[in-house]
Amino acid sequence: MHVEVPDKETEVRDQAEFDDTVVKTGKTVIEVFAGLGIFAALLMSIIALNQSSEHNTVTVTSGIATAATGTGASSKTAAALPPEVISLQIIPGSKLGPDKIKHDAYTKTEFAVKVGQTLDLKIDNTDEGEHSITSPVLGVNIVVKPGLHTYQIVVKEKGRFSWFCVIPCDDVANGWAMQHAGYMAGYITAT
Ligand SMILES: [Cu+2]
Structure with missing residues (x-):
């Protein structure tokens, strides 16, 4: 009876911490992917440039x-x-x-x-x-x-x-x- 309250609080705190981590990690993951996307696009354009310069x-x-x-x-x-x-x-x-x-x-x-x-x-x-x-x-x-x-x-x-x-x-x-x-x-x- 008396243990449930602190437990819940801990649970709530843990959940909040977890959510916070998820959000942070999620953001980082998205940022990394966005960065990769830009890098890939850059790489593609460099390849395209090289190919076109070899061409006429x-x-x-x-x-x-x-x-x-x-x-x-x-x-x-x-x-x-x-x-x-x-x-x-x-x-x-x-x-x-x-x-x-x-x-x-x-x-x-x-x-x-x-x-x-x-x-x-x-x-x-x-x-x-x-x-x-x-x-x-x-x-x-x-x-x-x-x-x-x-x-x-x-x-x-x-x-x-x-x-x-x-x-x-x-x-x-x-x-x-x-x-x-x-x-x-x-x-x-x-x-
Ligand atoms: Cu024609």
């Missing part, structure tokens, strides 16, 4: 082009070269296909450049919507906005790389032009 640099600019920085011996040599400038247009429903239908097309789809040299694509997109120059193997994905803009590509390895437009277009032919070189697809050749 794509600088999308409108108006005056800025020089892209390259790494490696070949890039240093090629960086001394002036940029390769190619002017072209996107004209919807402009190019007659083997199916006798006029398809959406780029006026040029073959781009030749030296390894490490900046390729300046001055594209006048006369269409109302966006198109793209996408080359998964090069890590290139340029969204070509309506109007005249300059887009830069630096290819860091020799080869002939296919590109295509990934933004649904050429509606009259269910996107046929998107899979056909000379229309909404083509090649970037780096030597």
